[in-house]
Amino acid sequence: MTQERVSENAAIRLSLYLRYLRDIREEARISSEQLAEALGTSAARIRKDLSYFGQFGTPSKGYIAGKLRHQIEKALGLDRVWPIALVGVGKLGRALLDNLISEKSRFRIRAGFDVNPDKIGRRIAGVKVYHPYQMPKIIRNEKIPIGMITAPAEAAQESADLLVISGIKGILNFSPTRVVVPSYVRSKNVDFTSQLEVMPYYIVNDRDLRRAAQD
Amino acid sequence: MTQERVSENAAIRLSLYLRYLRDIREEARISSEQLAEALGTSAARIRKDLSYFGQFGTPSKGYIAGKLRHQIEKALGLDRVWPIALVGVGKLGRALLDNLISEKSRFRIRAGFDVNPDKIGRRIAGVKVYHPYQMPKIIRNEKIPIGMITAPAEAAQESADLLVISGIKGILNFSPTRVVVPSYVRSKNVDFTSQLEVMPYYIVNDRDLRRAAQD
DNA sequence: GAGTGTGAATGTATTCACAGCA
């Protein structure tokens, strides 16, 4: 009954639902309709998304916020701590670092890597910074599964290569280039400049306002 | 022949093609096959994406890099300068600022807004910083169409509201919350923490490696 | 001969609508 064919987009939306569920009372009752209203989506889509991962609600009663939250977290693998390596401890890296620290998230940045000698050996926002050549050793020893690349574009691919060599499982690339990795490593290019580049298109062709609060 | 029904995702991919085209010689001949190879996608998809916007190639010859680049830029509205307002001049804001300045992009950050008195009145990376109450005046006077929100989550919605009041056309929200805006404003939530939150799911269920270099 | 541009075929995601349970 669970997990036959999961829409590639369903998982990412679960994390969205999660964010809302974290902000409301644990014991609160909530229906797919109310959740949809709050998030600007449709009730059917929420129920369908949830159905890919299991059955979490009670007919005629809806969902209980805290319980649903737990179950989604479990489905996404967020019921344990995920150590992270940060490659490139510049402005962007530190901005993301702040975000991850401030939330009581399940992600912990365990090591930073940077070529800048002024940073190596220091702690930045509580994170020890190493030279990239130490990556394989540290990532293996600390069993770090996820790497975030916040290096400049020129260094992105070599950062990815190093992470792969180090045995990383997944890579999130925030630099404005795409990186290519072997298929046994999960990678995601989170590219905000390309998001910016399409905005003019939507503004110029603003007849396209069929679906309202979208993204 | 142009622009009947454009796949919502086609536009964003064009900006990707663009990035590659900017890196090669203007006069270079390139086929959809070669472009696909370089970008890790399929030739058919590229041709289809391009076909939504016009006819850019020559049968048996392929495309000419510089010409194709120009035509895509025109199709996306990137053939002119787009002024931008940056709301929240913290680490994240400055990181994005660096990115936009370093590229010879068509985007120009014309004003920054921040509540921090130490920043107001100063120039940060060449951008003058104002108090948010000045937003309506400045955005109107400078005719700024796009706003980027890089404020903390708590301030994101009020930042969006201010931008809307100021007559902004499009909003890119980089804070880790969603913002809701009226349907006549185009908004896009670029949410990287939710990208991180699904990574564990993909790592745990790593049988899902059907499509290789994806994102 | 080589490579575009595009209808037709397939695959995937979203929405509808309702049976079934509390």
Place this chain on the structure above:
DNA sequence: TGCTGTGAATACATTCACACTC
């Protein structure tokens, strides 16, 4: 009666395959 969970219907996106042009 109210709301979930889900097959069936629809809408949308991608891929295939080939007619057509240089």
